[in-house]
Amino acid sequence: xxxxxxxxxxxxxxxxxxxxxxxxxxxxxxxxxxxxxxxxxxxxxxxxxxxxxxxxxxxxxxxxxxxxxxxxxxxxxxxxxxxxxxxxxxxxxxxxxxxxxxxxxxxxxxxxxxxxxxxxxxxxxxxxxxxxxxxxxxxxxxxxxxxxxxxxxxxxxxxxxxxxxxxxxxxxxxxxxxxxxxxxxxxxxxxxxxxxxxxxxxxxxxxxxxxxxxxxxxxxxxxxxxxxxxxxxxxxxxxxxxxxxxxxxxxxxxxxxxxxxxxxxxxxxxxxxxxxxxxxxxxxxxxxxxxxxxxxxxxxxxxxxxxxxxxxxxxxxxxxxxxxxxxxxxxxxxxxxxxxxxxxxxxxxxxxxxxxxxxxxxxxxxxxxxxxxxxxxxxxxxxxxxxxxxxxxxxxxxxxxxxxxxxxxxxxxxxxxxxxxxxxxxxxxxxxxxxxxxxxxxxxxxxxxxxxxxxx
Numbered sequence: 275x276x277x278x279x280x281x282x283x284x285x286x287x288x289x290x291x292x293x294x295x296x297x298x299x300x301x302x303x304x305x306x307x308x309x310x311x312x313x314x315x316x317x318x319x320x321x322x323x324x325x326x327x328x329x330x331x332x333x334x335x336x337x338x339x340x341x342x343x344x345x346x347x348x349x350x351x352x353x354x355x356x357x358x359x360x361x362x363x364x365x366x367x368x369x370x371x372x373x374x375x376x377x378x379x380x381x382x383x384x385x386x387x388x389x390x391x392x393x394x395x396x397x398x399x400x401x402x403x404x405x406x407x408x409x410x411x412x413x414x415x416x417x418x419x420x421x422x423x424x425x426x427x428x429x430x431x432x433x434x435x436x437x438x439x440x441x442x443x444x445x446x447x448x449x450x451x452x453x454x455x456x457x458x459x460x461x462x463x464x465x466x467x468x469x470x471x472x473x474x475x476x477x478x479x480x481x482x483x484x485x486x487x488x489x490x491x492x493x494x495x496x497x498x499x500x501x502x503x504x505x506x507x508x509x510x511x512x513x514x515x516x517x518x519x520x521x522x523x524x525x526x527x528x529x530x531x532x533x534x535x536x537x538x539x540x541x542x543x544x545x546x547x548x549x550x551x552x553x554x555x556x557x558x559x560x561x562x563x564x565x566x567x568x569x570x571x572x573x574x575x576x577x578x579x580x581x582x583x584x585x586x587x588x589x590x591x592x593x594x595x596x597x598x599x600x601x602x603x604x605x606x607x608x609x610x611x612x613x614x615x616x617x618x619x620x621x622x623x624x625x626x627x628x629x630x631x632x633x634x635x636x637x638x639x640x641x642x643x644x645x646x647x648x649x650x651x652x653x654x655x656x657x658x659x660x661x662x663x664x665x666x667x668x669x670x671x672x673x674x675x676x677x678x679x680x681x682x683x684x685x686x687x688x689x690x691x692x693x694x695x696x697x698x699x700x701x702x703x704x705x706x707x708x709x710x711x712x713x714x715x716x717x718x719x720x721x722x723x724x725x726x727x728x729x730x
Contacts, residue, residue: 275299275311278353282316283383285328291320294365294380294389301376304398305428313354317368317380322346322359329355366391373417374424374436375404397433404433411439416450418443418480419458426474427465437478444480452589459484459588463544467520469513472551476505485584487558494561495554497568501652504557510647511640515550518643519543525642525662527669532635537594545594546636549601550643555580556602578603600633601640608641612664620713623668627675628705634672638665678711683722693726703729 279295286293297315318325322344330336334348334355344359361368366389369378375394382389397404403421411417418440424430432440447455462471475481482488488505495504502510517523519533533543556577557570578599585595607630611622627634642665649658682704689695689703703726710716716725 275314275353278314278350278355279383281329281332281334282355285325285332286320286383288328289320289324291318291325292360293318293320293383294360295383296369296380297372297377300379300381301394301398304379304395312352313356315356315358316383317358317360317365319360319365322357326357329357365389370406372406373410373414373420375406376402376424376430378406401428401430402433403430403436405436405439408435408439411436411443414450415443415446416454416458418447419455419462422471422475422478422480423458423462423465426462426471432478441479444478444483447480447483448587452587454589455484456589459548460540460544463547464541466516466547469509469516471547472512473509484588485552485555486580487555490558491555494557494568497570499648499652504554507647508551508554510650511553511643512547512551514643514646515547515640518639519546523643523646525639525669526666527673528635528639528642537597538591540594542597542636545597546601546639549581549598549636550640552581552584552598553577553602553605553640553644574603574606597633597636600630601636604630604633604637605640605644608638608665608668609645609661611668612661623671624675624709624712627672635669638668638672641665675712679708682707683711683716683719684726689726692723693729 282293285291294317295314296317299311299314302309302311326336326346326348329348332350334350337347337349339345339347339356346357348355348357361371365380365382369380369389369391372378375392375397377394378390378392379394380389381387388395392406403424405411405417411421421432421436421440425432462475472481475484476488491505491508492503495502495507500507514523518525518528519530521530533541533546535542537545554570554573554577556573556575556579559576559580560570560573562569562571581599581602582595585598590598607626611619611626630637642662645658645661645665649661684692684704684707686700686704689700693699693703695703706729707716707722707725710725711722716722
């Protein structure tokens with residue numbers, strides 16, 4: 275980043291302009307001067323268009339983010355430089371429009387002078403997230419979530435003024451553009467290494483305005499299998515997932531690298547974390563108490579319906595929405611297979627694997643986190659070991675299932691050549707080949723050919 279800063283200083287001198295480093299770069303360097311950073315924000319007082327041209331001449335790629343407001347992004351050697359024109363007549367006026375004091379600090383380039391009109395350095399030292407003005411949060415309520423992200427990332431706490439404003443404005447959070455809500459929620463989950471995100475959002479009175487039924491979930495949930503309320507259990511499952519993804523918990527067969535995959539620009543880990551917390555949300559609508567017996571029949575399917583609505587309101591892309599829904603819908607499936615002690619387990623497994631296929635490893639991971647959250651508090655019959663072994667067996671069987679599909683004895687073209695099948699019939703024959711191979715009824719190419727010749 276030093277070379278980029280030197281380039282900026284050189285252009286400032288050549289164009290007789292003033293420039294300031296602002297935002298996260300200054301904040302993070304004040305927190306830890308040795309922190310390696312990949313992006314930097316610069317405010318320019320002067321001819322921004324000329325400044326951008328000079329950057330281009332030095333080999334920077336330029337992207338126009340908002341030409342009317344003169345906001346640009348430039349990149350070089352994997353580093354990101356965001357540029358904007360000074361808002362107001364002075365840097366102090368510009369900083370006054372920012373969210374929190376820890377983000378309202380500037381370094382005047384060339385002079386190397388820190389400008390800190392709102393005591394941001396003191397607040398960093400004291401670990402306080404404080405609004406720049408009384409209206410900072412009201413003016414842009416997405417800052418509530420941004421503040422929560424900063425709190426989780428740096429272990430800071432909100433000032434009394436912040437908490438007062440959050441309490442007043444959180445009920446309007448869903449009025450913000452849903453794309454911004456989605457990005458901030460994903461950023462919170464990305465920064466959460468200890469599994470405290472939903473607990474903190476709830477403690478600060480934010481969560482119930484994003485996810486429904488939170489208050490109800492705190493008073494239901496205790497039953498034959500749970501000594502804790504549903505909300506506590508949901509938090510435990512989420513924390514278990516974070517521990518699992520970090521290697522602090524372990525189950526044989528799970529490859530942690532699957533959580534590094536992405537849906538769009540977001541890590542699957544973040545979607546998985548959201549699903550882990552929300553997995554039992556359907557209990558709020560499925561709670562039934564008859565005499566002394568409590569049940570939540572169908573809460574998995576009901577939960578998937580609820581999350582369908584929630585994910586749309588907070589801007590989940592369709593693939594991310596589908597991922598979370600599938601996990602919530604199926605989180606009880608593995609436990610059901612185990613509890614029912616199915617005799618023809620290959621057929622039951624094949625049905626499960628075929629129905630959810632690429633989601634299976636994530637469903638099994640969620641099932642483990644769910645089961646462990648329950649048994650770590652209450653396991654009178656010492657079932658956890660048996661359930662873990664069953665889940666590990668499912669992981670092994672799913673690998674066999676995948677191998678059968680990936681190493682077919684015949685492909686689609688050969689099926690057509692041998693049988694003359696067309697359209698949907700081809701898929702049916704291939705599915706039948708996969709199924710019989712998984713069952714162990716077909717072991718070579720010749721047996722596969724004989725089978726498809728017998729299919730009518």
